[in-house]
Amino acid sequence: MGRYATPAGSSASIERGSARLLVVAAVATVALATPAALAAQAEAVGETPLKVGVINVDAVALQSPAGQAFQQELAAFQEEVLIELQARQETVREIEARIAEADSLSVEERRVLEREYQDALTEFQRFQQDKQEEATVLQGEGQARIREEIGPVIAAIQSDLGYDLVLNSTSPIILFFSERIDLTQLAIERLEAGSP
Template sequence: MERYARLVLSFAALLLALAPTTLAGQADEAPLRIGVIDLDAAAFGSPAGQELAQQLTDFQQDLAAELQARQEAVRAVELRVAEADSLTVDEQRVLEREYQDALTAFQRYQQDKQEEATALQNDGRERIRAELAPVIEAIQAELDYDLILNATSPIIILFSERVDITQLVIDRLASETPGGP
């Protein structure tokens, strides 16, 4: 994965290096405008990001308290099992079953809460995206950016047709190929 990230970053750097030269001969067009955004900082600083952070904090605090109470209940049954020497075999089996049921319920609760936390995070990310996307697009249009990059990872956020050098590469490859135009 790291190799892929480096490849994407190298490609973006190559694109940035070549783009100005491809437009140098186009006097009627303004120089490329490139913006950079730290998406993580923008996401965490957004109202939806702040709300998600608070929701996750509250969720974790409530979960920790509930898990502790449930774990103590399991331990109580476990202690009763450990002290069950004086019980009949049938009573011990019932107690063992009670312990297994309590342990299973505890594990299911943990799994359910993990799924709930994942859903909460995914919903929060969608709210953040819905909040950020129109703002970034408006800034891109307002300030006429041709390319917006993420400052913390090799991700292109937005780009205009002006930075697409695909046809130029194809044309040059065709002209350099023996038998080409």
């Protein structure tokens, strides 16, 4: 039985921090560097050679129905935000122009105009921040939909073709690994025995 690893960008991998990413990167680097050695070990004990495959997850995600729908959704969101940002920025510029021409205003009138400017600027900045947060949520939801769609496809490819290790070709992320190459128990046993 093999193990399916969550593709990059999952909330679990982000929460575990950079130490886990370094470990995953190191494991993937070792796996990429030594497929011949792994195959030789398997042949030496009479097993079938290990099969290693790579998938460009980014390309699959972009071409997937969920990926294409997400791209359209994101483009529509960005266009809507850009139009609103331009309108709000124009409001701020108009107030700036009124302040620049306000030499004849009284101190109180000037203060009111400057307060109006600060309010408009604050609203502009708050809108920007809110939309950045919305974009982050939108991106997370889109990535989750893509993972739900392509995860089973990757698992099926692994199962149908009998791969022991499937890597993302564009980053050092393990997508799937079989029990045959899982050395966890061996490492634990050696630690317990006090031998390297």
